[in-house]
Amino acid sequence: PGSPSIEVVKTEVVKSIQSGANWSGPVATLRVKLDHGSKTLIVKLPYHSTISDLRKFIDQHKATGTKVYEIRTTFPNKKYDQVHQTLEEAGLVPSANLHVRDM
Numbered sequence: 001p002g003s004p005s006i007e008v009v010k011t012e013v014v015k016s017i018q019s020g021a022n023w024s025g026p027v028a029t030l031r032v033k034l035d036h037g038s039k040t041l042i043v044k045l046p047y048h049s050t051i052s053d054l055r056k057f058i059d060q061h062k063a064t065g066t067k068v069y070e071i072r073t074t075f076p077n078k079k080y081d082q083v084h085q086t087l088e089e090a091g092l093v094p095s096a097n098l099h100v101r102d103m
Contacts, residue, residue, distance in 0.1 A: 006040045009057050013044040026094065028087045030054065032071075033099040034062055047093050052083040058100060068103045 008014060016023045025046050032041040032054075043057050051071065059067055071080045073096060080090055080098070087093055 004038055004040055006042065007061065008042045009044075009061065011044050011057065013046065028093040029095040030087075030092060031095075031097045032058060033097075034058065037099075039063065045087060047088040048086050050083060050087070051080050051085050051090060054087070055083065062100065066102055070101045070103060071098055072101055073098055 013023050013027050025048075027044050028047055028049070030041075030043040030045070032043055033039070034041060039061070041057065041061055043054065045053060054071065058069075058071070062069075072078065073080075080092070082090070092098075
């Protein structure tokens with residue numbers, strides 16, 4: 001197969017930066033591997049965004065499988081399933097490498 005694709009998700013942060021505006025406030029940069037590693041999303045969200053906000057972007061870009069999945073890190077091996085938890089509360093700032101595992 002081909003090499004994995006990488007896509008920068010057009011979040012409000014990215015749109016603001018691309019338009020030349022300055023984004024105020026801290027921004028988390030998340031690398032999210034989807035579909036068994038065949039696609040990686042770069043998601044930039046404010047620290048106060050929630051796991052639920054992140055899941056919305058994953059749902060929009062997930063090509064295969066079910067919408068029932070876990071968001072995980074490998075080190076430390078942890079699952080992020082508290083949908084109202086902020087990225088900052090979850091310890092995913094300033095950056096994190098995540099992967100999505102279908103259930």
